[in-house]
Amino acid sequence: MMKDFANRILDSLFSRFLSERTKSRIEVIILLIAIASFFIHLILITFVDAGFVHVDDHAKLFTNPIAAIYTPFSFILIYEVYLLIYYLPKSITVYIGKQYEIMTLVLIRRLFKDFSELKLTSDWFSVKGDLVFTYDLVTTLILFFLISVFYSLNPQKDEKSSLKPELSEGMTLFIRSKNWIATLLVPVFVITAAYSLFEWVHLSFFQTKSAAETAPPIDGIFFDQFFTILILADVLLLLISFLRTDRFSTVIRNSGFIISTILIKVSFGTEGLLNNILVVVAVFFGVTILAIQKRYERLGLSS
Numbered sequence: 650m651m652k653d654f655a656n657r658i659l660d661s662l663f664s665r666f667l668s669e670r671t672k673s674r675i676e677v678i679i680l681l682i683a684i685a686s687f688f689i690h691l692i693l694i695t696f697v698d699a700g701f702v703h704v705d706d707h708a709k710l711f712t713n714p715i716a717a718i719y720t721p722f723s724f725i726l727i728y729e730v731y732l733l734i735y736y737l738p739k740s741i742t743v744y745i746g747k748q749y750e751i752m753t754l755v756l757i758r759r760l761f762k763d764f765s766e767l768k769l770t771s772d773w774f775s776v777k778g779d780l781v782f783t784y785d786l787v788t789t790l791i792l793f794f795l796i797s798v799f800y801s802l803n804p805q806k807d808e809k810s811s812l813k814p815e816l817s818e819g820m821t822l823f824i825r826s827k828n829w830i831a832t833l834l835v836p837v838f839v840i841t842a843a844y845s846l847f848e849w850v851h852l853s854f855f856q857t858k859s860a861a862e863t864a865p866p867i868d869g870i871f872f873d874q875f876f877t878i879l880i881l882a883d884v885l886l887l888l889i890s891f892l893r894t895d896r897f898s899t900v901i902r903n904s905g906f907i908i909s910t911i912l913i914k915v916s917f918g919t920e921g922l923l924n925n926i927l928v929v930v931a932v933f934f935g936v937t938i939l940a941i942q943k944r945y946e947r948l949g950l951s952s
Contacts, residue, residue: 656825663828666835667735679728683721690717715764722758727842729754730875734834738827741886742803742939745906746796748879749932752913753792755872756928760785781921788925795932802939823893830882837878845871876914883907898945905938 665671690710696702697711710716733747763782849870887903912931916924 659829659832662835663738663832666832667738667828672731672735675731676728679724683724686724687717687721690720710762713764716762718761719758722754722761726751726754726758730838730842731835734831734838737831737834737882738824740803741903741906742799745909745935746799746803748876748910748913749792749796749799749935751872752916752928752932753789753796756785756789756792760789784922784925788929791929792932795929795936799932799936799939802936802943820893823889826889826892827886830885834878834882838875841874841878842871845874873914873917876910876917880907880910880914883910898942902938902942906935909935909938 691714693702694711694714694717710719729747729751733744733751736743736747760782763778763785767779767782883903884907887900887907890899890903909931912927912934916927916931919927
């Protein structure tokens with residue numbers, strides 16, 4: 650009785666949080682907020698430049714109008730995180746691909762911030778800010794290419810055909826479990842995002858200079874904590890996947906995806922070239938794992 654009641658509640662929340670209709674509504678809302686935030690940020694930069702408003706700009710977000718692009722991109726990233734959760738019940742590989750897309754967008758967002766700090770001197774490679782910009786530019790191109798390879802290895806034409814009319818009990822439980830995990834991730838996502846933003850704003854603008862210096866790096870706000878949660882969700886998905894299959898290639902693929910997510914999470918605690926290397930290695934590892942698994946399937950080695 651209680652089990653059926655819990656199932657109905659979770660199914661109702663799933664359809665409310667992760668339906669196509671909800672996704673369309675959130676897309677429109679995020680777009681409007683992103684546009685509005687862009688103009689608000691521009692106005693604040695103008696006021697700061699004119700001396701009407703004084704801000705301890707430790708994150709250097711109010712020094713150049715180009716930095717205003719950082720804010721709408723942050724809201725676009727929020728929508729991408731929602732899409733990550735949205736696709737989790739539908740396809741594990743698309744879910745992982747969305748993680749890689751998020752990291753690429755984080756880098757692009759950082760590029761706009763880097764633009765506002767460029768020195769444009771003849772000693773390009775001796776200026777730290779210019780070097781960081783170069784690293785981010787090259788890394789973005791590499792990630793974009795790797796993501797295209799990742800999706801080419803996993804064409805989405807099979808997504809609907811995988812929904813067979815007769816499913817085994819293990820497969821049914823596996824699908825339901827993915828729906829539940831995705832449903833629970835939505836409120837976790839909202840709470841984590843709100844708390845991370847509040848903590849960063851409080852430390853950056855309402856504390857002393859020494860306290861503000863302890864604020865987490867702006868690029869890692871929310872994502873550092875959220876990717877920790879994703880790692881736990883990925884491990885749970887790996888364990889639950891044994892209800893569907895215990896094939897060696899599939900287990901290794903899913904385990905490799907977890908390692909890839911861990912590397913992404915670790916990258917948020919680093920800066921400079923090491924950060925870029927970790928991100929590229931994480932995505933390259935995931936792409937390679939998927940490529941090897943697909944080769945296993947083509948050669949009929951899965952068992």
